[in-house]
Amino acid sequence: MHAIVVGGGQLGRSIADRLVREGNDVTVIDVDSEKLQEIAEHQDVRTILGRGSSPTVQAAAGIGSAELLLAVTGSDEVNVMACVMAGAASPATLKVARVRDVDYQSYVQMLERVGVRIDLFINPERVVAERIKRVLAVPGASDVSVFADGRVLLVAYRVPVGHPAAGRTLADMGREKGLPRTLVVAVQRAGRLIVPRPTERLQIGDVAYLVVPADELKDLTAFLGLSVGPARRVFIHGGGTVGLVLARDLEREGMQVKIIEPDARRCARLSEELSRSVVLQGEGADWELLEEENVAGADAYISLTADQELNIFSSLLAKRLGARSVYALVDKPGYVALATAIGVDVPVSQRLSAVASILHFVRRGRILAAADFFEEEAEAIEIQAMETSRIVNRPLREVRLPRGALVGAIVRGGEVVVPRGDSVIRAGDRVILFAIREAVQQVERAVSVSLEYF
Amino acid sequence: MAIRDLLNEDVIVSDMTARDKKSAIIELCHRLSERRPDLDQGRMVSVLLNRERLGSTGIGQGIAIPHGKLPEIDSLVTGFGRSREGVDFASMDDSPAHIFFVLFAPAGAARTHLDALARISQILQDEKVRQMLMEAEGPGDILKVIDDAEKRLEVS
Numbered sequence: 001m002h003a004i005v006v007g008g009g010q011l012g013r014s015i016a017d018r019l020v021r022e023g024n025d026v027t028v029i030d031v032d033s034e035k036l037q038e039i040a041e042h043q044d045v046r047t048i049l050g051r052g053s054s055p056t057v058q059a060a061a062g063i064g065s066a067e068l069l070l071a072v073t074g075s076d077e078v079n080v081m082a083c084v085m086a087g088a089a090s091p092a093t094l095k096v097a098r099v100r101d102v103d104y105q106s107y108v109q110m111l112e113r114v115g116v117r118i119d120l121f122i123n124p125e126r127v128v129a130e131r132i133k134r135v136l137a138v139p140g141a142s143d144v145s146v147f148a149d150g151r152v153l154l155v156a157y158r159v160p161v162g163h164p165a166a167g168r169t170l171a172d173m174g175r176e177k178g179l180p181r182t183l184v185v186a187v188q189r190a191g192r193l194i195v196p197r198p199t200e201r202l203q204i205g206d207v208a209y210l211v212v213p214a215d216e217l218k219d220l221t222a223f224l225g226l227s228v229g230p231a232r233r234v235f236i237h238g239g240g241t242v243g244l245v246l247a248r249d250l251e252r253e254g255m256q257v258k259i260i261e262p263d264a265r266r267c268a269r270l271s272e273e274l275s276r277s278v279v280l281q282g283e284g285a286d287w288e289l290l291e292e293e294n295v296a297g298a299d300a301y302i303s304l305t306a307d308q309e310l311n312i313f314s315s316l317l318a319k320r321l322g323a324r325s326v327y328a329l330v331d332k333p334g335y336v337a338l339a340t341a342i343g344v345d346v347p348v349s350q351r352l353s354a355v356a357s358i359l360h361f362v363r364r365g366r367i368l369a370a371a372d373f374f375e376e377e378a379e380a381i382e383i384q385a386m387e388t389s390r391i392v393n394r395p396l397r398e399v400r401l402p403r404g405a406l407v408g409a410i411v412r413g414g415e416v417v418v419p420r421g422d423s424v425i426r427a428g429d430r431v432i433l434f435a436i437r438e439a440v441q442q443v444e445r446a447v448s449v450s451l452e453y454f
Numbered sequence: 455m456a457i458r459d460l461l462n463e464d465v466i467v468s469d470m471t472a473r474d475k476k477s478a479i480i481e482l483c484h485r486l487s488e489r490r491p492d493l494d495q496g497r498m499v500s501v502l503l504n505r506e507r508l509g510s511t512g513i514g515q516g517i518a519i520p521h522g523k524l525p526e527i528d529s530l531v532t533g534f535g536r537s538r539e540g541v542d543f544a545s546m547d548d549s550p551a552h553i554f555f556v557l558f559a560p561a562g563a564a565r566t567h568l569d570a571l572a573r574i575s576q577i578l579q580d581e582k583v584r585q586m587l588m589e590a591e592g593p594g595d596i597l598k599v600i601d602d603a604e605k606r607l608e609v610s
Contacts (some may be wrong), residue, residue, distance in 0.1 A: 001544070002474060065474040067503065092499045366508050416578060445509075 001025070002066045005045075006052030006082045007073030008035045010331060011098065011124065013043070014068060014355045019362075020044050022441065027061045030073075053081035055089055063090045068362060072098040072122075072354075083118045094357060096120040102245065109150045120361045123132060124354035129246040131353050132327060135346050136234070136250075136300055138217065140226035140325075142207060142346050145371030146214075147382045147432045148411040153214050154371060154432075157224065158345070159206045164225075171198035180219035181418040182212045185408045185434040186378060191337050193377045195404050195436060205299050207340070209373065211408040211432065215417035231299035232256060235323070237284035237314055238305035239263075239270045242329070242350070246302070251276045258293060260284050284314035287321070296322030312339050313322070319343060366444060368430065378436045380408065383447050387427040391447055397421035404436035405443045460463040460532040464489045466593035468566065470554075478541045479503060479520060482556050486533045493531070495557045498558065512545025517578050521557035530570055531558040534596065536587065541572065553578065553587055564567055577603045 001024045005016045008030035016026045016039070026045040029052040030036050036047040050057035052071060063069070069086045071079035076099045095118045099107065104121045111118060134144040142154035159166050162194040165173065170184055171216050187196050188207040194200070202208060212220050232255055236243050239261030247257050247270075257277040267281045284291045284303055295301060301318035303311035308330045315326035327346040330339050339347040354371040362372070369382040383394050391399050396407060396419055411418040411430040417423055425431055435443045457475045467485050472478035481504045487495035501522035506518075510520040518541075524531065533556035540550030545549065559567030577583060583603045590596045 002476070065477050067476050091496055092480060092503060363507070 001068065002027070002062060003068040003070065004029065004061045004063065004066045004086075006030075006069065006071040006079070007098075008032065008047075009072070009074060010351050011354055013039060014351055015072065017043055018355060018359060019424075021437075024435045027066075029057055029061055051078075053078055053085050055085050058082070058086055059091060063093065066090065066093050068094045068096070070096045070098075070358060072096075076101050077388050080118070082109075084111070084116050085450045087116045087118070094119045094362075096122060096361065098122050098124065098354070100125065100241065102126065102241075103356070120358070122149055122348040122354055122357055122361075124350045125241045125245055127353045127357050128242055128329070129249060132246055132302060132346075132348055133249060134175065135327075135452075136231045139221055139230060140224065142340070143209075145373075145380060147369050147380070147409070148416070148430050151214050151414070151416055152409045152432055153212050153217060154209060154408070155212060155217070155220075156188075156207050156373070159202050159204055159208065161204050163204070165202050165208075166204045167201055169199055169201050170196055173202075174198070178223065180212065180216050180223055181416075182210045182220055183408060183418050184208050184210055185380070185406060186373070186436075188340075188373075191341070193373070193436060195406060195434070202422050205341075209434075211418065212433075213409075213418070227453050231325070233298050233300075234258075235260065235293075235295055235298050235301040235318065237301070237311070237318075238329075239266050239279070240306065242341055243304045244270060244273060246304070246400075247274055247277050258298075260289070268359065285310060285317055287317065288316055298323045300325045300327060302327040308332060308335060308442070312342070312344060315344050316342065319345075320323055363444075373444050378434065379440050380432060380434045381440070381443070382430060382432050385425050385427055385429045385431050385447065389427075389447050391431070392425050392427050392429075395422050395424055399425070401433075401446060402435070402439040402442035404439040406434055408432045408434045456604055457532075457577065458597065458604055459572065460530055460536055460570065461600065463597060465533040467533075467535040468590070468592050468596060470535045470541070472537070473539060473541055475506065475541065475543050476503065476538070476564060478535070478543070478554065479506075479552075480509065481553060482520070482535045485535075486531065486556065490531065493524070493526070495503050500533060501558070502556070506544075510543040510544040510546065512543035512551045513575070514545055515578075515581075516540070516548035516549060516552040516584065517555075517575075518543045518545065518551040518553070519555045519557060519574060521559070521567070523561055525561040527535065527558060527560050528569060531562065532556060532570070536590075536596065538588070541603040573604075576607060578602055 003019050003024050003026050005012045005028045008028050011312045019026050028045050029048045033049050037229045040047045048061050080095040083097045097118050099121050138144050145154040159274045186209040187194050234257050236259045246335045247259050250257050260280045267279050270279045295318050301323040311328040315328040325345045328344045330347050331349050331351045336347045367381045371380045407419050409432040436441040472481045483495050483498040502520045505522040535554035537552050540552050543551035550589050586599045
């Protein structure tokens, strides 16, 4: 497929990179020739210098043959305009616009009135706030993804120093009495992701990804010795768009929110927008301030400023002072793994989250839901098993899936099956598959519909 | 049901100009909508493109059978296209597609569309038929190749 990416910033480059790796032809449009030169040096894409909203530039980029146009510059107006122009030139092209304005619904309504359809509005700030909320709801987790309309969770846990799981094999733990139904689908260790065999021993510092039926999560948390409730007291460092969106959501859910922001005028704005949250003017890396405001009693400390190094530093400081779980917004490539390695419990990346949402949209129809993990090294996808697919009607041990892929859960009606070798997938089942990146496309092919699918 | 009864010269594009999947689908749907002004070209295009996203209907050996459901029709609507240069259709064998059968089925149709699909693939399995389709002069010739192939199928 031919895809056009308008905007060669971090998000544009990441999404272009992924699309190329999945075998697509990508053209990147940007107004900055230096940026384009750097992209051309590192990525196998075509680059075009010019305004992404210009019909001439879009024509040169091949809008006629493009199945997808992604407008992801830093400007809402440019992105919307690029989609409007693309819609006029080529109605059949799917159009995605990144829009910062939280009130993007008003764009949708106005544009529909004049007959323009933008297929997806992506708001990275909203996407990252949703992700943080999902993780906050699960005690001790460093990442949480949801499948099968909330019936299945994929939860990441770090194995801390002194934890009884360290040093034991998965098979050994699987025999333990009272073990809730769960399956370890991946282990992240020293910057790499492995698909574990039963003989794999967990090590201190590992992050284990577990599939668990949502209504049995409590049993799992108790079993892991994480008998603490979900977060109630939350600190947010940085009152930018994400900070504000998140604070508003959390106070609506009845949490106690303290928000730290250095800029006085921004603080005034935050106080106006928020009703119950406490707005503190100050620096997040201020030891005394954090101590005075009792960060030791916080269930979570979430650092969301534009300064990523500061986010890491200030969250580590909060952890040192006793905050139970610390989150840092990190977007630079490599930072997610680094932050995890030095003690940030939950690294969140606006860029990676946005890339995941866009890719999910691009593949919709083929897959029902998807979650990216760990700097995109692997993916969990949810599909509906078709009668004509190769995975149905035989025991799993006889289903040949590509290397690096495994079935994490099967959902039939309201029932969640945590699979074993003798489990059988039936047509119509929803199946959650885990695959390392090299195997993702083969997995999709293995479960894809056959020719006669109308 | 015979494929020849579903086709006529008007819906055959014997020299397609498109070189990529999306343009090829637009070209084929454009021809169909000229013949059937009651059908919306944009809708036909998006139905076919959405189906392609679930997996290419390029079945290899230069053949593609883009298909989908169209609730507003009450019987099968078909089209045919031939590209001498070939179209990149993301086919299963990675080779370009040259012969296109477009197939739209009504929403509730029982198995007639599956029969049509089976029949089309049956005709195109014969390498000689594919070759003759590529060498045919124009729409009239193409129809005749399909007609003859179908007759042979019925005899055997």
